[in-house]
Amino acid sequence: MVDHSVAGRALTPVTAQVEPGRLRFFRETTGERHPVYTDAGAAKAAGFPAVPVPPTYLFCLEMMDAEQAFEFLDILGADLSQVLHGEQRFTYRAPVMVGDTLRFEPRIGSITDKKGGAMTLAVVETRVTNQHGVHVADLARTVVVLNKAAA
């Protein structure tokens, strides 16, 4: 069972750069061909000072540059074989673009047992700011922990 007292605990902050090469790998993998993500001129015409990132890429940036991408599992006392991604939310507050340096500050939010303790829902909330100190986005990831039956 997940220890509910870890709610509110801060995880190690992550600093990530929005590098064009890594972003190109993501675009080519997912088949993202919208000109606003590939062409600086199209991005400018849409009102972005530089090429922006696709809507879910913030999640990737945090994982790519984390010292321990699954630190939250250690805190929850779970391993990769017993978790699923339940929900994901992005709130966009300002553009994120190639060349930005982002700071991710994740913390454990609510922890809720479900189905008589057979599973636990844990929310990881992450505030994202850029190199100018602008609050650019918030992420919320709900992790489903499938609790092992008590021995």
Added chain:
Amino acid sequence: MSNPSLAVGDRVVHKTFPPISRHLLALYCGASGDHNPIHVDIDFAKKSGYPDVFSHGMLVMALLGQALTDAVPPQRLRSFATRFVAITQLGAELTCEGHVTELLEQDGVACAKLALTTKDQNDDTKLAGEATITL
């Protein structure tokens, strides 16, 4: 690019994708930074109680996001959220759709709320979500 003619019920998002392959999962493992072996290592997946590897939820959400910003310019996106309703299996042929459910004002700005779904070729829902866009 405001779209004042948007009305509740309008279908604005529709895109289909080629089948989810092992190759795609391997590429996404590297491209996303999500190196969870359950999506690429069949031995690990079986040991964890699954018959085979399966898609990263965030790969499926990336495709839904792509369908969304194909239809709605990215600068108009205020929020984007999904529930991962069911595991997306190898071979899944995904269709992403979205329609307007509500017109509203948020912080004095005219917005629309969209309901989003991703379904496979058997019409099984994989993702159910929503987005808020400015008009």
